[in-house]
Amino acid sequence: MQQRLGIDIGGSGIKGALVDTENGKLLTGRLRIPTPQPSSPDAVAGVISQIVANFQYEGPMGVTFPGIVKNGKILSAANVDEHWVNADAGALFSTTLGQPVSVINDADAAGIAEMRFGNGRDVRGVVILLTLGTGIGSAIFLDGRLLPNSEFGHLKIRGKDAELRASERVREEKSLSWKKWSGALGEYLAELEKLFSPDLFLIGGGISKKADKFIPYLKTHVSVPIAAALLQNEAGMIGAALITEARN
């Protein structure tokens, strides 16, 4: 067993758990702390310290971030405080915690977990995973290998970011029926299908628990197989824990 702490920063909550990176299972319950508002770098680093202290964890850890991440540096922040843009999250967290911290885009982390331990396992060809939550995150794989920071949630659909039409937040805020919301999501998937000809779409995020309510509608929009992600809300934490492995 190899135990690692994985932390997932989201627009509404920051979650952490100890993960067994050999089988992708959580070794503890998850701790969820509401994302501070404003979600400034220092405030978020404070919450991460709290999570680390809670698990009395020492060692390499991984943290996801809901924006573009390149070499630990944050390059976009659509749903979190704008002060993150250009911040070196890897350096900030490692200094605050006195331990090495790897940082990765949240959807990329979820995708890595899903390809290793979930419904993307052993799937060859092009796989696109979308996480539907506050925004829309994306991860694209070829033969299991990630192309990082794909940011398909910002693809324009009739002039507007896809995540402003088809995220879970939009469904809730506008009280859309499953059918109506699936129409918007299906239009978006059809566009992705045209651009990337994937072999499989995986739909992740908390909404994947309710897959039977919307996947049948989506199937009428695209010809590619669509499946719900298996790891749901845990995928980000598991993926975060997995990216620490490269250091060992």
Ligand code: BGC
């Ligand atoms: C961000 C992505 C992120 C997604 C899900 C989008 O607004 O640009 O980086 O993966 O939200 O959190």
